[in-house]
Amino acid sequence: MKTPAKFDVDLLIVGGGINGTGIARDAAGRGLSVLLVEQDDLASHTSSASTKLIHGGLRYLEYGELRLVREALIERERLLAIAPHIIWPLQFVLPQTHSPRPAWMVRLGLFLYDHLGGRKILPATRTVRFDRDPLGDGLKPGATRAFVYSDCWVEDSRLVVLNARDAAERGATILTRTQLVAATRRDGGWSATIADAQGERTVTARVLVNAAGPWVADVLGKVPDSRRDRGVRLIKGSHIVVPRLYAGDHALLLQNPDKRVVFAIPYEGRFTLIGTTDEAWQGAPGPATIDAAETAYLCDTIDRYFQRGITPADIVWSYSGIRPLYDDHAASASAVTRDYVLDLDAAEDRAAMLSIFGGKITTYRKLAEHALIQLAPFFPDRNTDLTKSWTATVALPGGDLPESNFDRYLEALIRAYPDLPTELLRRLGRAYGTRVDRILGAARTTAELGEDFGAGLHAAEIDYLVDQEWARSAADILYRRSKLGLHVPADAAARIDVYLAGRIDGAAGGAPPPAAAPDQIRVSPA
Structure with a gap:
């Protein structure tokens, strides 16, 4: 060439x-x-409009996508290892009530799911009875048995x-x-x-x-x-967020009569995330919103399984994304690879x-x-070995937690910053991992972090997001860098945008400088 x-x-x-x-x-x-x-x-x-799961895709087994599922299952534990601050295990309960698939078929699929990817960290599938286990609390009477398996949660954006x-x-x-x-x-x-x-x-x-x-x-x-x-085949997927439907940190995988599945997942402490839909998108790519049919579908799914149903009036937030799937000419949106x-x-x-x-x-x-x-x-003229992979074992920024153990890291963080609220440290630790001290610095009180825009979002964090993470608007901060948009006061976004206008002098974007290595308060495990 x-x-x-x-x-x-x-x-x-x-x-x-x-x-x-x-x-x-x-x-x-x-x-x-x-x-x-x-x-x-x-x-x-698209990348901020997912169901926020690192998973193999259990339902893809039904379409014979064994290679994809195996690769995803292997990647699941690799990503957990390199980003344990923003990725963590999540237990899924799969009730057999209303299942269009016989129990033996589901169990066989879960057996393959357990073994295709060489699972090492996450626990194996087990069976529970709801009359003996609280995992069924909140579900309608009649649900007697469920399978429990594990995947991972991810802060996608x-x-x-x-x-x-x-x-x-x-x-x-x-x-x-x-x-x-x-x-x-x-x-x-x-x-x-x-x-x-x-x-x-x-x-x-x-x-x-x-x-x-x-x-x-x-x-x-x-x-x-x-x-x-x-x-490319464009598919719209929508999610809704409602006040928390059930106790416990587990998610539920709900099977519908049309063989589609809907997740119900604990979200931001006070809420439940429900999704997703699969609808063909016929227009040009661009911003998408949930429609009435999708809303009804998700509400009907919850009504089918839960004692306490939901209506559109219960929705506190919704989001939709356009998935750019490869067009394999499948008959339905759900079946597209x-x-x-x-x-x-x-x-x-x-x-x-x-x-x-x-x-x-x-x-x-x-x-x-x-x-x-x-x-x-x-690139035949380059000295570097471009065929040598490296990303499977190198932590993402902030992901170098001691022993990949977030709880131990949080304990150490609390000891290092004893006068800061534990909930603030937990949120910051989850978002930034070992880089949290680049925000906190030598602060000993919240007042030293600058103005509080609500829900513990201080000026020091906003400054970091502008300098190091390309944030340029309140939406960037409240709904992509964090999900604090569900927690802050109604006027927070306007106040943040005013602060940003002064902070970045009207800059339209561009690359922040590489992160320096500031003096850090070292946080070490006990």
């Missing part, structure tokens, strides 16, 4: 969701120069931001609120026009990675000679473009590895 002597970057990645930031992190760690552009905020669409943060610290440039306007093949590489609030500029790259999620086809439309023999397809458009004397179709949050890290394997041949 003919290549000019120098490009601005090796990789230009379009899309700041989980796949784009995962590829950016992996590539930067292998020595490639990376520029990632995201038209909105990081994780502002934080997973995206932490991959971007790690990529930046390894040399990548992350530009939010920045669009790809056009890209053309030139001199063995790419000449691309990008634009932000300050205007347009041109960058050159050796390889273009199209990780735009629902906008993957739109990016292809900005490349005049792109190959378009792959299809969640596997990913990497489409490499390249030939001799033709600059490479890799487009990402489909995928799920659990397999993002493996997807990134596969992407770098495909792209390695386009």
Whole structure:
């Protein structure tokens, strides 16, 4: 392949969701120069609208997706090990009441689920009787038996931001609120026009990675000679949040007569998260909201199982996302594969473009590895070994907890900051892990953390999110970097935006500097 002597970057990645930031992190760690552009905020669409699970996808076994489930199950424990602050085990109760599948079939599926991925950390499936176990409390009478298995919870949008943060610290440039306007093949590489609030500029790259999620086809439309023999199928998934339905820290997997499943999951302490739906999305990609039919479907599911039903009036928040699934021409939205397809458009004397179709949050890290394997041949002049994987064992920022044990870390954090509220330390520890002292510094009281915007969100935390995590609006902070939007007073968002306007002087985005290594109060286990 003919290549000019120098490009601005090796990789230009379009899309700041989980796949784009995962590829950016992996590539930067292998020595490639990376520029990632995201038209909105990081994780502002699909990647923050998930059910927030790291899981194998139990129901995908029914569609014969054994490879996908196995890969996801292996990744489940790898991700738990590298990010134990934002990922933790979650127990799922699967009642057999109203099940359209016989118990033997469910148990067989759970047996495969236990063994396909070489499970080492999470417990095996067990059977419980509700007349002897409180896991059935709150369910309607008649439910007698259930299976109990384990997967993991993830703070999905934080997973995206932490991959971007790690990529930046390894040399990548992350530009939010920045669009790809056009890209053309030139001199063995790419000449691309990008634009932000300050205007347009041109960058050159050796390889273009199209990780735009629902906008993957739109990016292809900005490349005049792109190959378009792959299809994306847009599926809307919606969730609702209601006041807590039941006691306990377990989730429930509820089977419906149409063979679809709905999760009910403890959420933010006071709430239950319910979802998801699977509806074909016919319009252009963009912001999505739940419709009346989806709301009724989720409410009906809860009414079918719980003694205390819900109505639309009980919903305190809802969110929807558009999933960019690879179009395998399945008859129903629920049956469309969640596997990913990497489409490499390249030939001799033709600059490479890799487009990402489909995928799920659990397999993002493996997807990134596969992407770098495909792209390695386009960098024959690089000294680095681009085929050597590394992300499976290197902690994400803040994830280097002693022995990966959050409870022990929290105990140490409380000892280090005895005058700060335990609930504040727990929330910050969960969000930032071992980097929490970059927010707290030498503070001994909450007053030393600056203005409190509600629910323990102080100016010191906002400053960190602006400087290190690309936050530029109240929505970025309240609904992506955290879920404090469900807890703060009604005027908090407006107050935060006023504070931000002064804090960032109207900046439209861009990359914060790499994290320095400030003087830290070291927190050590007992």
